[in-house]
Amino acid sequence: MFHYLHDLAMVFGGEAGQGLQTVTETLLRILKKGGYNLFSCTEYMSRIRGGCNTTEIRITDKNRKAYLGRIDMLFALSPLAVDHLESRISPETLLFAEKEKFSGKWSEQCIDTPWTKFAHETGSAVFTNTVAAGVVLGIIGTPLESFTDYLREQFAEKGDDIVSKNTVAAKLGYDFGRRTALEKDILLPPPTARESSSRLLMDGNAALGIGAIAAGCNFISTYPMSPGTGLLTFLASKAKTFGVVVDQAEDEIAAINAALGASYAGARAVVTTSGGGFDLMQEGVSLAGMIETPMVIHLAQRPGPATGLPTRTEQGDLNLALYAGHGDFARAILAPGTLEELTEAMPHAFSLANKFQIPVFVLTDQYLLDAITTIDAACIKQRPIAESIIQTGADYQRYALSDDGLSPRGVPGYGEGVVRIDSDEHDEQGLITESFVMRHRMVEKRLRRKQLLRETALLPTIIGSLEEADTLVICWGSNRGLLEEVLDTLGNKKVAGLHFCQPYPLNPIVATLLENKKIVVVENNATGQLADLLSLETRSRIPGRILKATGEPFTVEEMVNELNKLNHA
Amino acid sequence: MAPATDMAWCPGCGNLMLHHAVKSALHELHIERKNLVMVSGIGQAAKSPQYINANMFNGLHGRALPAALGIKLSNRNLVVVVESGDGDMYGEGGNHFIHAIRRNLDVTVIVHNNMVYGLTKGQASPTSQRGMITPVQLNGVLLEPFNPLAVALAMNAPFVARAYAADVEETKEMIKQAITFRGFSLVDVFQPCVVFNKVNTYQWFKENTCYLPKNHDTRDRIAAFGLAIGPGKLPLGIFYRNEERDIYEDLLGIGNTPLYQKEAPDEKAFQAMIEAYR
Numbered sequence: 024m025f026h027y028l029h030d031l032a033m034v035f036g037g038e039a040g041q042g043l044q045t046v047t048e049t050l051l052r053i054l055k056k057g058g059y060n061l062f063s064c065t066e067y068m069s070r071i072r073g074g075c076n077t078t079e080i081r082i083t084d085k086n087r088k089a090y091l092g093r094i095d096m097l098f099a100l101s102p103l104a105v106d107h108l109e110s111r112i113s114p115e116t117l118l119f120a121e122k123e124k125f126s127g128k129w130s131e132q133c134i135d136t137p138w139t140k141f142a143h144e145t146g147s148a149v150f151t152n153t154v155a156a157g158v159v160l161g162i163i164g165t166p167l168e169s170f171t172d173y174l175r176e177q178f179a180e181k182g183d184d185i186v187s188k189n190t191v192a193a194k195l196g197y198d199f200g201r202r203t204a205l206e207k208d209i210l211l212p213p214p215t216a217r218e219s220s221s222r223l224l225m226d227g228n229a230a231l232g233i234g235a236i237a238a239g240c241n242f243i244s245t246y247p248m249s250p251g252t253g254l255l256t257f258l259a260s261k262a263k264t265f266g267v268v269v270d271q272a273e274d275e276i277a278a279i280n281a282a283l284g285a286s287y288a289g290a291r292a293v294v295t296t297s298g299g300g301f302d303l304m305q306e307g308v309s310l311a312g313m314i315e316t317p318m319v320i321h322l323a324q325r326p327g328p329a330t331g332l333p334t335r336t337e338q339g340d341l342n343l344a345l346y347a348g349h350g351d352f353a354r355a356i357l358a359p360g361t362l363e364e365l366t367e368a369m370p371h372a373f374s375l376a377n378k379f380q381i382p383v384f385v386l387t388d389q390y391l392l393d394a395i396t397t398i399d400a401a402c403i404k405q406r407p408i409a410e411s412i413i414q415t416g417a418d419y420q421r422y423a424l425s426d427d428g429l430s431p432r433g434v435p436g437y438g439e440g441v442v443r444i445d446s447d448e449h450d451e452q453g454l455i456t457e458s459f460v461m462r463h464r465m466v467e468k469r470l471r472r473k474q475l476l477r478e479t480a481l482l483p484t485i486i487g488s489l490e491e492a493d494t495l496v497i498c499w500g501s502n503r504g505l506l507e508e509v510l511d512t513l514g515n516k517k518v519a520g521l522h523f524c525q526p527y528p529l530n531p532i533v534a535t536l537l538e539n540k541k542i543v544v545v546e547n548n549a550t551g552q553l554a555d556l557l558s559l560e561t562r563s564r565i566p567g568r569i570l571k572a573t574g575e576p577f578t579v580e581e582m583v584n585e586l587n588k589l590n591h592a
Numbered sequence: 593m594a595p596a597t598d599m600a601w602c603p604g605c606g607n608l609m610l611h612h613a614v615k616s617a618l619h620e621l622h623i624e625r626k627n628l629v630m631v632s633g634i635g636q637a638a639k640s641p642q643y644i645n646a647n648m649f650n651g652l653h654g655r656a657l658p659a660a661l662g663i664k665l666s667n668r669n670l671v672v673v674v675e676s677g678d679g680d681m682y683g684e685g686g687n688h689f690i691h692a693i694r695r696n697l698d699v700t701v702i703v704h705n706n707m708v709y710g711l712t713k714g715q716a717s718p719t720s721q722r723g724m725i726t727p728v729q730l731n732g733v734l735l736e737p738f739n740p741l742a743v744a745l746a747m748n749a750p751f752v753a754r755a756y757a758a759d760v761e762e763t764k765e766m767i768k769q770a771i772t773f774r775g776f777s778l779v780d781v782f783q784p785c786v787v788f789n790k791v792n793t794y795q796w797f798k799e800n801t802c803y804l805p806k807n808h809d810t811r812d813r814i815a816a817f818g819l820a821i822g823p824g825k826l827p828l829g830i831f832y833r834n835e836e837r838d839i840y841e842d843l844l845g846i847g848n849t850p851l852y853q854k855e856a857p858d859e860k861a862f863q864a865m866i867e868a869y870r
Contacts, residue, residue: 223869233865241851242666244658261865265857268665268846272658273691280655284631284662287649288670289852292662310652403866405856412852434852435629435647435663436670443648446634455642455650 025095025117026210029084032091033159034111036077036104039070042152043100047078049156051395053173054082055224057165058214062088062504063395066575069249069333075107082163084212085511088361088396088504092578096162098136098155102128117207119158134203141195150192157193161200163211170197223400227392230365231321231385232257235293236265237405238370240319242290244270244281246300249333250389251323254295275300279307279318286316287444289412289434291373295321298340299330305347308382312352312469314444315422315430317376317383317411319369320344324388326574335574336390338500338547344384345527345556351466353473355480356384356527360391360503362398364524370406371481377411379472380432386526388547390576391501415440420451424464428471473528480530486510486520495540496586499523499553502545502577509582518586526553534561543567543589547576600639606757606783610704611640613755613763614675618644621768628671631660633685636711637677637704654684657692660699667850668698668841673771678705682718682738689740693747693776695840700770700777703740704757706785707792714788724791740780741820741831745813750834751777752816754827756801758783758794766830775839782826804829 037043047063054061062081068074081091094111097104099120105112105128112118114132122135136158142150153174160170174189203209225233232254245255259269268290272278275296282292296304301322311318322344326337344356355375359368365387372383415433419440423430433442443453448465450456484503487510489495494517498506503522510520521536523529537557542565544554549572554565569585571577601607618628630641634653641648647670651659656674664672681689681703692701708726709715715728718738725732744752751773755763763781770777782801784794802825809815816832 220870223866225869229869236857236862236865239854239856241854242662244662263845264861264865266847266854268844268851270661270665270844273687276655277658277661277688277691280651280658281662281665283651284649284659285666285851286662287659288629288663288666289850290662290666291851292666306652306655400866400870405859405862407856434667434850436627436667436850437852439626441625441645441647443650445642445648445650446652447650453648455639 024208026208027095027212028210029212030087030091031082031095031211032093033080033082033096033098034077034094034108035080035098035100036075036108037100038073038103039068039076040072041100043076043078045152046155047080049152049173050080050159051224053160053165053169054163055222055397056169060084060086060212060215061224061396064090064390064576065393067334075101075103077104077108082212084215087508088394089508089579090390090505090576092580098159100155136199138196141199142192144195145192146188150188153189153192154196157196158200161197162204162209164201164204167194167197221400222397223403224395224397225362226395227362227365227387228253228257230362230398231368231387231392232261233403234366234369236261237366237403238291238373238408240291240293240369240373241266242268242282242285242292243294244272244278244285244292245295246272246275246278248297248300250325250392251295251297251300251321253323253392254293254321275303276306279304279320280310283307283310283314283316283318286318287314287434287442289437291408293319293321293369295323297323297325298327298343301340301343301347308354309348309350309352310446311382312348312350312354313446315380315469316444317373317380319372319376319383319385321385321387323392324386326572332574334389336388336501336547336576337572337574338388338502339549339552339572341386341499341526341548341552341556344386352469353379353381353476354383354527355379355381355476355525356386357481357524358386358500358526359524360500360522362396363402364503365391366398366403370408374409375476378409379476380411380429381472381476386500388501412437414438415442421453422449422451422465422468424451424468427475428468477528477531480528481525482530482532483521483523483536486522487518488516489519489536491516492519493541494518494543494589495521495537496543496545497521497523497553497557498545499526502547505577505579505582506545508579509586512579512583513586523553526556529556529560537561537563541567543569545569545577545582548572597643599643601636602787604786606706606785607637607640607704609760610702610757610763610781610783611643613757613760614640614702614767615644616760617764617767617771620764621771623671623771627669628673629663631656631663631672631674633676633680634711635677635680637675638680640675640704654680654688656680657685657688657701661692661695661697664697664699664841665844665846667852668846669848669850671771672699674699674701676703677710678703678707678719679709679717682740686718686738690743690747693744693749696750696776696837697840698774698776700767700773701779702767702770703778703780704783705740705780706783706789708785708789710785710788721791739820740778742817744778745817745820745832748813748834748837749778749832750775750837751830752832753777753779753830755779755781756783756797756828757781758797759828762828769830773833774835775837782828801826801828803827804831
């Protein structure tokens, strides 16, 4: 008897190039249409062929957005998947594999699943993926028509023969899955999600990219680097429709300097990169601070130092974003944690960058960007972004001194004035100066905006009840789904959560939220970078830290264990 | 308001003559100051835009070309002139120099080439001659000098010229041609540094340069390359001119509307994008 009434975790493992992604994408699309609550995340090796990549798909009764360590069903397209996932496979795991391909690895736990045999019966090995998806849908019990309709749509252009062969392959796999489900008495969470047509299915990259388009982003210059490349490819694919200028730069230094040139000329410019590439961009952050030019930087984190683990995940670059660039100037850092927050991140980043004329970071990570789940379509809207550009008069001065430190932003060619910016210390006109008096004024000018920036900073999201809790578990960025699920699972009113989607600057109210609470900070890094920042801002020591820096996200089980330990301590 | 004219250059500096040539060229071409952006990096030469009453992007060391790229792609109606030194353009910004030529953006690049570092006080530059003794290269420069014209021609830069700052009239004419040329135009300008370069003096340039032969065909890239690497006196003039190369703005399909005037995305197109995820 295999009853998964609240939560089913399926994992698909195979070699790079085997078509794993096609299988999981197909399943997600069909299951989403079927009204299931879905969450999927992927881990992969830094190679084009071979190795072992895996994707987890969860079907849950409640809305869950976190990575589960447990595997209820493993669909192993290659024996390597079994080795790779050894620590997560339990005696309860149903292991679907093809005996013929598993000679030495075969165990009693395996269920012989003849996907290639069925594919060959249909005509060719190319149908293996269709068989595999069919097996899964058969187990789940989704009507076969939803799959065959999907296949008809997908392969329409390839002709009737391909459609009908795929349909045959689908049925072979599906019938096998159905039989197995009945034999094993498999039961799943029912489709409980709201009407499927109001929901969209997408990964973090798409959500971030849609947000960029919604924000009117019209310039991107970038050098590709995982996991930051997704935004570049997304915007490149929309360039024609939305008039986005896309330049693949020769290096990250060129990328950010070009983006600053664009922003100076009035573009809404973004760069996207990861830690190593961002190291090279740091001079541009400092330049943005000096020339008071809006700059949005997507920093997609992966484990460092140096090349680190190129395709893995970590939250190790908060300090990098916080301290990048020499000299004193204002900045803001956003760290979205859900698809909804990802769609809002870019509009908010551009608003802040335009209003305060500063560099603004959007910190994400591989896990968040590659995770696929659903979002309510109504959440995604175009938002008018505060535009700071003015038409200049003949006597325009780019750095005119003002009470709040902000000067009207002119751009070249718009108005009668000339717009001068200088990386050297400059006067109000933007011309080089070595006057100590002017230097002092300009330093103050650049920093004065920090106050309003702090006061208007986004507040953390409260999970649970602050009033009842004596312990506060804090996270930022991609760990929001994890914290929500774990706190819900624990069901302990004495433990509440805070998720920071803006780690910097911290709103002055944050300090009061933390008062008289036992604080535990959860971070996917080795030292507790947000915990350090909170310590600094709240002038208190924060020893409670749950950290992980293996290159993997936290599992729900790990976090439940850690929080249970705290309760018993 | 007129910009300050407290120039940071030494008396007798080649920058002064080149600056005069640049200003005269801009004046004679009737380029409106509000449509002109002077872009530079860092160094003594890179201060030039400070002394011109026009839009200015005085960015970071070596990064004039990336900034110029961003500006031009965001508003192609602007006239973008990059002015920087040999260290900035060929050393710190060498990679950008190569890739800017590959793109072929419609910008003009004027390089003050005095074969020495001035602002950091006399070290070798990428174009310093072998054997030149400096406070750092105590046994003389060991490295082969960077040959900007040969590199530009190898990368198929469509407008390649070399001027000598002391000949203000010829320099101005070359700059005018470069600015009106549609595409990436390089004018490498020899100029003496009277304080730090005791090798390449006014006298040296007089003895070691000559104008290109009158019969040089500026459409002949191979001949231009031969002249750029050839022995003997260093030729001055327009080496190469190729109006056939497509410019990057056109290849990218950049329209005439500056990005700051772009309207919010069309709501129908936006909804269609979202529909793909339903």
